[in-house]
Amino acid sequence: MTREATYRSFPEDYLSAPDRAEQAVLEFWNSALVFGEQQKRRIGAKPFIFYEGPPTANGKPGIHHVFARAIKDAVCRYHWMRGARVERKAGWDTHGLPVELEIEKKLGISGKKQIEEIAGTKEASIAKFNDLCKESVFTYLKEWRSLSERMGYWLDYDHPYITFDPGYIESVWWLISRFHANGLLEKRFKVIPYCPRCGTGLSSHEVGQGYKDVQDPSVTVKFRLQDDPATSLLVWTTTPWTLPSNAGAAVNPELEYVKIRSPKHAGEQFWIAKARMAAVAPDAEVIESKRGRELAGIRYIPPFENLTNIPDLRAKPRPEAAAALHTIRAGEFVSSEEGTGIVHMAPCYGADDYELGEREGLPIYAAVGRDGKLAIDVGRAARGTFFKDADAGLMAELKDHGKLFARTTVQHTYPFCWRCDTPLLYYASPSWFLKTTAYRDAMVENNKKIRWAPPEIGAGRFGEWLEGNVDWAISRDRYWGTPLPVWECEYCNHFEVIDSIATLRKRAKSPFAEPFDPHKPGIDNIIIECAKCKKDAKRSLSVIDCWFDSGAMPFAQNGFPYKPDSGARLADQFPAHFIAEGLDQTRGWFYTLHAIATFISCYDRQPGRAGERVPSLSAASSYRSCVVNGLVLDAQGRKMSKRLGNAVNPFEAMQQNGADAVRLLLLGSGALHLNRRFDPDSMTAMRRQVVIPLVNCLQFFATYANEANYNDNDFRRDPKSRTLLDRWIRSRAETLAKSVADAFDNYDLPAAIAALSNFADSECSNWYVRRNRKRFQSGDLNDRWIGLETLRHVLGIAARCLAPIAPFAAEMLWHRIHRRDAKSESVHLQQFPTLDAGFGGDMDAALDSAMGSALTVARLARAIREKNKIRNTIPLPWIYLLVPRLEAGAGSFMSAVEDIVKDEVNVDEVRFEFYPPTPGQEHYFHLKAKPNFPVLGKRAGKLMKSIQEAILKLDDAQVIEFMAAGRRLVAVEGGAFEIGTDDVIVAAEVEDSACESDSKITVGLNVKYNDSAIARACAREFASAVNQARRDANFKLSDRCRVELAQSEAASRVLSGIGEGSGRQRWLDDLRATSIATRPADKHADWRETELIDGEKVAFRVARDE
C-alpha cells in the first residue's frame, strides 16, 4: 500500500450514505468545539441580534420545524462569517394548555374537575398535576436538542431561557406591573370565546386557529306579543340553545318594520323588517308599518314561557330590569342583511347582546353553564345536555307550542377550541385584560419600521390585524402557567400587582419557603394586606396566557430587570435584527413580541421602582427584520398530519438523505413564504444541482494535485501566468460570493442556492474543469500547479458560500482543499469571501462576457452538428462567428476564446466576421436589422409599427450601408424618421441547416469533411476505447501501457489518424506506442474489439508497460 494521499476526495460512500459522512462532521464540530470558538472569537464585536422563537417543548419536532430552523441557522451563520457577534440563545416555551392537555391524555382524564381530583385534596391535585407538566416538558427537550444538533442548527443550549424558570416569571411579573402602572390592566366582565372543556377563555389569536365549516340549524321563531298573542315578532337565530336565556329582542331604531299577514299562517300576524319580507315571507301582505324605535318597549312572551330558576350571572338584579325584560329594545348593531331584522338577545352569549343588556340593565341569564351543559330542564331538552346537542330538543319543544315559523340548516364557520376541538361558546366572563388598544397607533407605526419578508405580510396581514387590535385577554383559569401576579382585596375590590418575589416576600402576611417556586398552587395561599383597607387580599387564581411568556422573551431571557447585568444585556440585545418563524406566528409570537415591546418602548413613561434601570430603548418593535416561512406539505400538496399518516419524520429524512439535502430542499425550492411540498425525491435533485458538482470538482482536484505533488503551502503564486480560463473562473467565483451575499442581505435564500448551483454545475464543473482536463493530465508542471491553485481557490470560495446553507458538505469541502497533514480549521470559523483582502479584483465583466460568447458558440455549434448528424469526434474545417465588433484591445480576448472554441467544437479554424461590417468586403452572413424596441419604442411611439416595417425591409446591402453611416432615414406614413445604430439589433438571417443563431451571436459551421477527418475521428474513438480498457483493467493514472492493434484496414486508418492528431492528451503517449501485431487465432481473452464511426471493427489489447 502506498502512503496516504496528500489531498483527499469525499468519502467514497458519501453519495450513498451521506449520514455517515455528516456524523463525522458532527464529531469534528464537537471535538473542536467549533460553536464555542465562534462565540469566543466575536467577544466585543458588533452584534447581529437574533431571537430564537421558543418551541413548545411538549410535542415532537416535525419537518416543518426544520424549515424555520434552517432559515435561522443559515442567516446566523452568514452574519457570523461577515464578522458579527451572533448570540444564539436557545429558548423553551414550557407553559400552557398544550402541556396540560398532554398530561390529561396521559392520565386518561378530561376537564378541570377531574384534574382537581387526582390526589387527595384540590391543592395536592394541582401540585401533582403541575409537577407532571414540568416533567413532561423535560422529556421532549432532548428530542428537540438532538434535532437541532443533527440538522446543524447551532444554538446555545447550555444557557437557554425557560419560561417556567422563576427568574423568567419575575420578568413577566415586572412587565405586568408596568402595564398596571400605566393603567392598562383591568378586570372586566366580557363576552369572550370560551372552551367549556378546558374551562378557560381564549384570546383572539387562539380562536383564529380553530374555525371550521359546520352545519347549524337556522330557525325563525315567533315571539308572541303579551298584549296581542295573535301577533308575533319573527326572530332568527342559528343558536337555538341560547333561546332559554333570552332577555330581550332588538330592532334597529332607524329601520322600517312591517306587520304582515300570510295565507299560510291564518289568524296570525308578524312583525318583521320590511327589507327582509321578500326573503322570509314573500307571499305576505303588509298591514302596518313602523320605524324600529316606535316598536321599542313592546312586551313579548319569551320563547320558553314557564322557566324558573334560570341562573342569572348578575348577583343582584338591576332595578330597571323588570321593566326592560322581554321587551323590544333598540340596538344600532341590528342589520337587515340577514334573518328578520329582529334579533334575539341573550346577554350571556353575545358581545352585542351583552353591551345592550348592560345598558338596559337586563339580567344575564345563563341556561347553559360554563361547563357547556344545560343547567335546567327545558321541556324535552334535559338538564345536563351539551349545548350543541340541546338544539334538537329545544326546536321540537318550540314546534309543539306553535312557535316555530321556519326551520332549515345553514352552513357557516364556527369556532372550535384549537387544542381539544370542542365547540366554543361565547360566554360573559370576568377576565383580566391588557388594554393594548391604548397604544394601537404606536403598534401600527412600529410595524412600518419592520422589514418583512415577504413585505406583503407586514403591510397586509399583520398591519390590518393591528389596525383592528382588541384588548388582550391575558388571564387563563388553568394551572400550569405563569401565575397572574394580581392580589385582590375581598372587601374593597382594590387590587395590586406584585412585581417580584422579593416584593411578595415583603408583603406576604406569613413567610414562605426559600427558594420559592412561584407556580400554583403554593402561591395561591399567600395573602397580602390590602394597601387601602388593610384587610386580606388574595391572589386572583388565574395564570397568564402562555403567549405572553414568549412575547416577553426579549426582556425575560436575561431576567430583566432583576438579574445583575440584565440592563446591559437588554441594551446589547434589543431589538433583534432578525427573527424567522412560520406564517402561523403572525398572530402568535410576531404579535406578542410586538405588543409587549411597543408598550415598553413607546408607552411606558412612568418609571417604577425598577424602571430607572430600563435602558433607553428607541421606539421600536423588538425586531427589525422578520422572515416568514410557509407550510411544509407532503409530496401531493396535502397538509402533513398524524391522522393522514403523511408526516415526514425529520430524523429519518436526514438519516437517509443527509441534513444538507433536507436544508437545501427546504431553503431552495421556491420563495420562502410559499408553502412547499416535501417530496423525498426532490432531495436528491437538490444535492445533484449544488453539492455533487462540487464533490466532483474536488475529486478532480485531489486526483491531479496528488499526481502533480501540488503543495499549496510552498507554491509561489504568479497571477501573470494564469490562463484565460483561470482568470474567468476566478471572476465567476467572486461574482458568486457577491451574489450570495446580496441574496442573504435580502433574505432571499433561494437566490443564494440558485447562484451556487449555477457556479458549481455549469461554470466550475462543466466548463472550467472539463475544459482544463488535458492541461491537468499532461501540461507543464508549473502550469498545472497554477491551475490547481486556481481550482483550490475557487473551491474555497464556494465552500464558504455554501457554509451557511449546507454546513456539512461545506465543511468536508473546506477540509479537503487543504493538505491532509495541515491543521485545517472549520469553514465555519472563516470569514465570508467578500471580506477577503482585494476581493473584487478578479471580477472582469469583459472576460465574463467573452466567455459567455464562447459558451454560446459551443452550444450553437453542437446544435448544428446534431441537426446534420455529425458526431463531435469528426473534426470540421472551419466555423464562422458573427460577433459585435469589439472595442480596441478586446481582440485578444477573441483570439484566446478562439482556442477554446476550436477545441470544444472540434474545428480546425475559427473565422470571425464582425458587425458593423466594412462596406464592400465579402461576407459570409447576410445581415438583417430588427428594431430595438426598448430604445426605439420610447422615441417612436405610435409610429413604431411602420418604422418596424421599414427596418425589416432593409436588405443586406442597406444594413451595411446604414451601419457604416451610423444613421438612416426610413419612410413612415407622413414623412421620414431618422434611426441610429442603437435603434436596431443586427443579426444574420439564417435559414441554412449549417447555421444557428441566438439573440447575440450567429455561427456558421462548415459541415463538409473528408476522409482524413474520418481517420482522425477513428483515432479519437479508438483512444476512448483504449481508455475504457485501461479503466476495466484498473490501470492507475500514472501507468504507461503498450497497445497492440490487430492488422486491418481500419487499424491503419486509426494509425494515420493518430499521426494527424494534435494536442497534448496523455492517451497519445500510449497510442504512439501502438504497434501492429498479429492477433492470435485463439482469441486470447485480453483482446477486445471496438466498432468505429465507419462501421469497421478493430481488435486491440493493452498491456502494462513494465
Add this chain to the structure above:
RNA sequence: GGGAGCGUAGCUCAGUUGGUUAGAGCAGGCGUCUUAUACACGCCUGGUCGGGGGUUCGAGUCCCUCCGCUCCUACCA
C-alpha cells in the same frame, strides 16, 4: 360575509420600470463526450401565460370582469 395571495410546459417554479423568439430544473424522446463525474452533458418535444374584455404602437406584466385554488379574517343574531 370581508380581505389577501395564487393560477405560466406533464410536474415544481423563474419572469426586472409594459418592449415583440416567455425561461430553468425534473419527467419524456433522441443523441454525445469522457481515465474527475452515468447521480454527466447536449439537443428535441412540450405553453391560446386560468377565461373574457379594456388601455397601449406593443400586455405574462397595467385596469375591469368572470372561473378555480389557497390562506387569513369574522360572535353580525
